Structures are given as structure tokens and as C-alpha cells.
Amino acid sequence: MKKSERFLQLAMAILLGFPLLAHAADAKHGGEVYAEACADCHSVKEGKAKKGPSMFGIVGRQAGTVADFNYSDAMRQSKLSWAPDQLSAFLKAPKQKVPGTKMKLDGDLNDAEIADLIAYLSSLH
Numbered sequence: 001m002k003k004s005e006r007f008l009q010l011a012m013a014i015l016l017g018f019p020l021l022a023h024a025a026d027a028k029h030g031g032e033v034y035a036e037a038c039a040d041c042h043s044v045k046e047g048k049a050k051k052g053p054s055m056f057g058i059v060g061r062q063a064g065t066v067a068d069f070n071y072s073d074a075m076r077q078s079k080l081s082w083a084p085d086q087l088s089a090f091l092k093a094p095k096q097k098v099p100g101t102k103m104k105l106d107g108d109l110n111d112a113e114i115a116d117l118i119a120y121l122s123s124l125h
């Protein structure tokens with residue numbers, strides 16, 4: 001292999017590998033973030049509502065579709081589907097992603113916390 005090719009290969013490995021090394025989503029830590037920031041208002045049990053709807057099966061679910069939960073019109077009409085990127089945007093800034101939502105977070109979550117949280121939420125099914 002030519003030296004230039006080897007360099008290119010190394011550069012690709014670093015570019016592709018670095019973000020993964022920098023933060024591998026950690027579902028266990030996500031569970032801790034959940035306990036602190038979400039559990040007061042959201043149960044993980046299927047069909048159990050608190051102030052907010054159950055988070056059972058949330059990843060991939062259509063927004064505003066838990067039967068019998070009294071959503072805001074904004075959430076019911078958002079037409080969102082909770083794919084990880086949509087969840088991430090919502091958790092970063094609920095009222096920007098869904099103007100008129102009645103969900104309010106106490107503080108800001110950082111990107112790593114959100115990634116871990118979504119890894120945890122993905123396990124709820």
C-alpha cells in the first residue's frame with residue numbers, strides 16, 4: 001500500500017471512530033437521568049399515566065397517542081413520531097419543538113445526557 005493510501009485510511013478511521021469514542025450512549029446512566037428529571041411525571045409502566053403519559057414504548061411511537069391521556073392540542077396535532085432525533089430535539093427544547101406543549105423541564109439537559117436518556121428509553125418495550 002502506498003504511503004498516501006495508508007494515511008488516508010488512518011485519517012478515515014480517526015474521523016469515523018472519534019465521535020463514537022467520545023460518547024458511547026450509556027443506557028444505565030440514562031436511567032439515572034430519567035429518575036432525576038422525568039420519573040416524577042412519567043411512569044415506565046405501560047398504560048400508567050402520571051402528570052405525563054407513560055414512557056413505555058416511547059421510541060418510535062406517534063406523538064400524542066396514548067389513549068385516555070389528556071394531551072395539549074399542540075402535542076396531539078404535532079404529527080411527530082418519536083424517532084431518536086425527534087426525541088432529542090424535543091428534550092433539548094420542548095417548547096421550541098412543540099410550541100404550546102404543556103411539558104416543562106426543570107433544567108436543561110446536555111447532549112450526552114439526552115443521548116444516554118434515549119438509549120434508556122429505547123429499552124422500555
Ligand code: HEC
Pocket residue numbers: 034037038039040041042051052053058062063064065066070071072073074075076082087091100101102103104105106117
Ligand atoms: C413536570 C412534569 C414533566 C416532567 C418533569 C417531564 N415531562 Fe414529559 N411530559 C409531561 C406532560 C404533561 C406531557 C404531555 C405534553 C402535552 O400534551 O403537551 C409530556 C410529554 C412527553 C413526551 C411526549 C409523549 C407522547 O406520548 O407523545 C415525551 C417523549 C416526554 N414527555 C418525555 C419526557 C422525558 C424524557 C422527561 C425527562 C427528561 C420528561 N418528559 C419530563 C410532563 C413532564
